Amino acid sequence: MTIRNFLELIEFKAKAASVFPFCIGILYSIFNYRTMDMLNSIIFFIAMFLFNTAVDALDNYNDYFRAHSEHDYKQKTNIIGRERLSTKWILAYIILSSGTAALLGIYLVFKVGLTLLLLGIICFIVGIAYSTGPRPISASPFGELFAGFTMGFMITLICTYINVVNAFSWTVFSILSVFLISLPSTxxxxxxxxxxxxxxxxxxxxxxxxxxxxxxxVKKALQLFKWNNILAYVAMILAIFFHLAPILLILGLLSIPLVYRQLQLFSRKQIKRETFVCSVRILGIGSFFQIISFILGVIIV
Structure with missing residues (x-):
């Protein structure tokens, strides 16, 4: 297996999807609690990254064996069949990376408390169920909901908790506050x-x-795609209004013209090799502006 094949197997290009909520969690902790635990953050980042690669590898692995159109998808589209990768090696990687992530998570549980264990179990169950079983989440109408919830909200929530630990109160207000700040990423x-x-x-x-x-x-799905982008910016404004983020987060709205351009491109044509990247660019552009403006606000405040 080449490095290029491995990076495609774990869908490395999409890994920013988990990095952005992680950064938001750290910035939210610093701004609202004036604290950050560097060691906990590094350990969690490694565990999060490893498990994310395992989930994506497992998704490709299961899609390969579950494929119905033998010639088109299994041999031409799926990375495993197209590049004739060893399924035994891939399964070994999935077990090793997810096992390592679990051990790192258990270490953090001993440091911060059993609540983290519950959050971790939820993430592991969703991650495995995402592509495993007779009716995987990814092949259901709930894929978007669970993907956004676990990678957007749960990563931000866990990152916040491990950074502030005892200062974090598990109240409805605290949880909803994290949910709002993580909503754009979600x-x-x-x-x-x-x-x-x-x-x-x-x-x-x-x-x-x-x-x-x-x-x-497809038509209504495109409408949902548009409204999700609008709600992401509404969430930024509300986060400022409720003093959950610095006022300079308003600079994140400067990304709207760039995001709108990508939205137009995708609305006109929905072809995987040509315009799917528009959604990834929107995630990258919107999150980048959100994080940079948040950092500026933290520094100035």
Whole structure:
């Protein structure tokens, strides 16, 4: 297996989807609690990254064996069949990386408390169920919801908790506050999966993957894609209004013209190799502006 094949197997290009919520969690902790635990953050980042690669590798692994259209998808589209990768090696990597992530998570549990264990178990269950079993989440109408929830909200929540530990109170207000600050990332991550499912609509129908697009139709799915972007910016404004983020987060709105451009491109044409990248760019542009403006606000305040 070449490095290029490995990076495609773990979908390395999409790893920013988990890095952005992690950064938001750290910035939220610093701004609202005036604290950060560097060691806990590094350990969590490694565990998070390893498990994320395991989930994506597992997704490709399961899709390969579950494929119905033998010639088109299994041998031409899926990285395992196309590059004739060893399934035994891939399974070994999945076990090793997810096992290492679990051990690092257990170490953090001993440091910060059993609440983290519950949060970790939820993430592991969703990660495995995402592509495993007779009815995986990724092939259901709930894929976008769970992808955004775990990678957007849960990563930010865990990152906040491990940085502030005893200062964090598990109240409805505290949880909703983290949810609001993580909502832009949550929506943009969900949109990446939504865009993928829109582009793969015909292939998914053949493969009997009945995603959200199957139930909404492409036209309504595109409307949802647009409204998710609008709500992401509304969430930024509300975070400032409720004093959960520095006022300079308003600079994040400067990304709107760039995001709108990508939204237009994707709305006109939904082709995997040409315009799916628009959803990834929106995630990158929107999150980058959000994080940079948040950093400026933290420094100045």
């Amino acid at each position: 929506l943009w991550i969900a949109n990446v999966m939504l865009a993928n499912n829109i582009c793969d609509f015909e292939e998914d129908t053949i493969e009997k993957r009945f995603t959200l697009v199957h139930y909404l139709g």
